[in-house]
Amino acid sequence: SKPAKKVKDVVEAAAAKVSEALGDRIPGSPGSGTPTVDEPTSPQGPPPPKSEQDAPETVTPTGAPTGAPKVSKSQQGEFLTTSQGARLRDTDHSLKAGPRGPVLLQDHHFREKITHFDHERIPERVVHARGAGAHGTFTGYGTASELTKAGFLAKGKETQVFVRFSTVLGSRGSADTVRDTRGFATKFYTDEGTFDLVGNNIPVFFIQDAIKFPDIVHAAKWHPDREIPQAQSAHDTFWDFVSLHTEAQHHTMWNMSDRGIPRSYRHMEGFGVHTFRLVNEAGETVLAKFHWKPKLGVHSLDWEEAQIAGGVDPDFHRRDLYDSIEAGAFPEWELGLQVFPDTEEETFAGIDLLDATKIVPEELAPVQPVGKLVLTGVPTNFHAEVEQVAFHLGHLPPGIDVTNDPLLQGRLFSYVDTQLSRLGGPNFMQIPINRPHAPVNDMLRDGLHQHAVHGGVAPYRPNSLDGGNPFTTDTGFLDVPVRVAESTKVRANPVSFDDHYTQVRQFWQSMTPVEKEHIVRAYTFELAKCYEQAIKERQVQCLANIDPVLCEQVATGLGLPAPEPTVPFETVEPSPALSQIGGEWPADGRLIGIVVDPAAGLDGVAAVRTAIFNAGMVPLVIAPHGGEVAGVTVQRTFATARSIEFDAILLAGAPAPAPDAIPARDAKAGAGAPVTIDPRVLLLVEEAWRHAKAIAAWGGGVDVLAAAGIAGTPGVISADSGSAALTELQPLLAQHRVWPRFPATI
Numbered sequence: 001s002k003p004a005k006k007v008k009d010v011v012e013a014a015a016a017k018v019s020e021a022l023g024d025r026i027p028g029s030p031g032s033g034t035p036t037v038d039e040p041t042s043p044q045g046p047p048p049p050k051s052e053q054d055a056p057e058t059v060t061p062t063g064a065p066t067g068a069p070k071v072s073k074s075q076q077g078e079f080l081t082t083s084q085g086a087r088l089r090d091t092d093h094s095l096k097a098g099p100r101g102p103v104l105l106q107d108h109h110f111r112e113k114i115t116h117f118d119h120e121r122i123p124e125r126v127v128h129a130r131g132a133g134a135h136g137t138f139t140g141y142g143t144a145s146e147l148t149k150a151g152f153l154a155k156g157k158e159t160q161v162f163v164r165f166s167t168v169l170g171s172r173g174s175a176d177t178v179r180d181t182r183g184f185a186t187k188f189y190t191d192e193g194t195f196d197l198v199g200n201n202i203p204v205f206f207i208q209d210a211i212k213f214p215d216i217v218h219a220a221k222w223h224p225d226r227e228i229p230q231a232q233s234a235h236d237t238f239w240d241f242v243s244l245h246t247e248a249q250h251h252t253m254w255n256m257s258d259r260g261i262p263r264s265y266r267h268m269e270g271f272g273v274h275t276f277r278l279v280n281e282a283g284e285t286v287l288a289k290f291h292w293k294p295k296l297g298v299h300s301l302d303w304e305e306a307q308i309a310g311g312v313d314p315d316f317h318r319r320d321l322y323d324s325i326e327a328g329a330f331p332e333w334e335l336g337l338q339v340f341p342d343t344e345e346e347t348f349a350g351i352d353l354l355d356a357t358k359i360v361p362e363e364l365a366p367v368q369p370v371g372k373l374v375l376t377g378v379p380t381n382f383h384a385e386v387e388q389v390a391f392h393l394g395h396l397p398p399g400i401d402v403t404n405d406p407l408l409q410g411r412l413f414s415y416v417d418t419q420l421s422r423l424g425g426p427n428f429m430q431i432p433i434n435r436p437h438a439p440v441n442d443m444l445r446d447g448l449h450q451h452a453v454h455g456g457v458a459p460y461r462p463n464s465l466d467g468g469n470p471f472t473t474d475t476g477f478l479d480v481p482v483r484v485a486e487s488t489k490v491r492a493n494p495v496s497f498d499d500h501y502t503q504v505r506q507f508w509q510s511m512t513p514v515e516k517e518h519i520v521r522a523y524t525f526e527l528a529k530c531y532e533q534a535i536k537e538r539q540v541q542c543l544a545n546i547d548p549v550l551c552e553q554v555a556t557g558l559g560l561p562a563p564e565p566t567v568p569f570e571t572v573e574p575s576p577a578l579s580q581i582g583g584e585w586p587a588d589g590r591l592i593g594i595v596v597d598p599a600a601g602l603d604g605v606a607a608v609r610t611a612i613f614n615a616g617m618v619p620l621v622i623a624p625h626g627g628e629v630a631g632v633t634v635q636r637t638f639a640t641a642r643s644i645e646f647d648a649i650l651l652a653g654a655p656a657p658a659p660d661a662i663p664a665r666d667a668k669a670g671a672g673a674p675v676t677i678d679p680r681v682l683l684l685v686e687e688a689w690r691h692a693k694a695i696a697a698w699g700g701g702v703d704v705l706a707a708a709g710i711a712g713t714p715g716v717i718s719a720d721s722g723s724a725a726l727t728e729l730q731p732l733l734a735q736h737r738v739w740p741r742f743p744a745t746i
């Protein structure tokens, strides 16, 4: 029998085999010739501002400084370390039993890296999952000082804020431009404690009692079997619910109006929806509703535009928010209050102030401005700030209290509860974006993810060990001692909640013909997407209870008879404040596409760009190819430009088809007809025209108007020069769209 090999010999033989196999491939091994680590270099700063925006870097077009300072370096030091600070030699190869062998369980670096990655995502919000946030400042006017002692409303007082805008129905990755309600949630980091105003861009809600929230959300979100449609209300379960639960009809009408498809977050109103109770230094109270009024006016997309944007640029609103901040066109709103006497009935002009499906028309209770919000900073880290921000209606400073609105009461429970699963425990208020800026001295202790190291032994009251500290104070938050009527416990609403149609009719009657036309088209589109005939019929019956013309038009589109109303009609006064059309507003940050023809020269283009900048707007040059043409930087090519991005189009030339133009489209011109203009330019102009955008041309650009067959139509300008074209374009932009271009037969 062979003599047994000595252990030492076996090990040495194996080692020799390994080093023979690897040669110099083990970095840092003696004789490998490769250095142990890369040479250290200085950490890099963030990438430079996007050149295609060509936005002023540090000052706005008006000379004001732009948003938050650029802090971020993505790396904090020269050497890569583990989470515990140990420097690493290699992060590109797992530790294996030989180059072809299995990975070793002992690879603690691999496990740390992968485990952390595996847990990078947190549950998305059950509603309002898709959103975008920004930092800013709120400045009080002092006009509310007699109504509330809330210090952040004092004259000239500046308070840092974080705002998160959102859609309601879609998942985190869904498109921005879907037809939906938008969230408008503001965290005021006031000196007296955080105030969260968690509102929407629609002043009423689908339901009157929070206990119905799971019902409306289950109905409005995707169908549970296939998880479609994504971010849409155009489906059976939504219309099934709202046609049965008729208190939802008011909110639904707002959704079907242009309010459901905002042009951008900057062009939305915001509403606190509920009635709140304000209390002043003397302990006197009023009831009040919060409103946000955008400086740029309330404007919307066209429905076809919104649908195209959903595919071409699903981040349309998010991009607009951040680009406008970076360009120095800071989004701005005024905070306003509608104020009502605090009577025992809690009604105003016959309207129940505790019913969240009702508005108080601004003509009856004007919105009084109490402060200004300006958004100036994009988030440094989306997850840390936008995803982890946690709003709660119960975050109230002294001077603002709640009412008995049953929707509000339920929300007071829901918002903390949801963070427990979304952010993983009861200490979510210690996450940086959620930390109050007021000093915190609570007695909350321990729990998952506790960051504080609390000293002492007496987190309880009363105590003697801490000298009785901390003390309560009479200047603290006041639960207003409102009398609660003696009553019996019931599951019921007040009778005043029963009218589900009068204010819906008022909204409809307050619209201009164009807006009515859009509403008819929206109902017709959405209901035509339903499969169940009975659901369509039931909703058409609801429309009959709102207005016969609306009902008749939608019914015709669906091929259904228009029924008679089943409820008595209350007459209503229209509220002109509800309409979006008729005024003029600043065009800050509007995007102007300039189509150029490099072959024919760029007469006047540079001067027009400068003039657009000076007017606080953003010019984007559109050319057949990228790079530069005649010294002007190209921001969009014919391949990347789509009409939805631009608020108006300037045509400085009629470019011939570029080599990458789609041949099939060219062929459509027909036998023998020469194609003289790039078909994508024609599409751009045709779409912009259909969406009632202002279009102006000079020089060769005038030929495009003729080729598209739109010369001489409303809002289409032929000018002698670039500057003349821009001058004529600007008043049209101030009205948002060329309204006469929309058919309005109602």
Ligand code: HDE
Residues within 6 Å of the ligand: 125, 126, 127, 128, 131, 164, 165, 166, 182, 183, 184, 185, 198, 199, 200, 205, 209, 210, 211, 213, 271, 272, 273, 274, 356, 389, 390, 391, 407, 408, 410, 411, 414, 415, 416, 418, 419
């Ligand atoms: Fe919300 N809502 N909501 N909601 N809501 C949430 O809280 C809820 C309602 C609103 O950007 C959730 O943190 C109930 C009205 C906004 O982070 C949840 C009821 C209004 C946001 C929740 C309502 C809103 C939320 C989901 C019926 C306008 C996004 C994730 C009583 C005044 C906040 C979260 C953000 C988010 C519950 C009705 C606005 C589940 C139970 C009315 C803007 O807590």
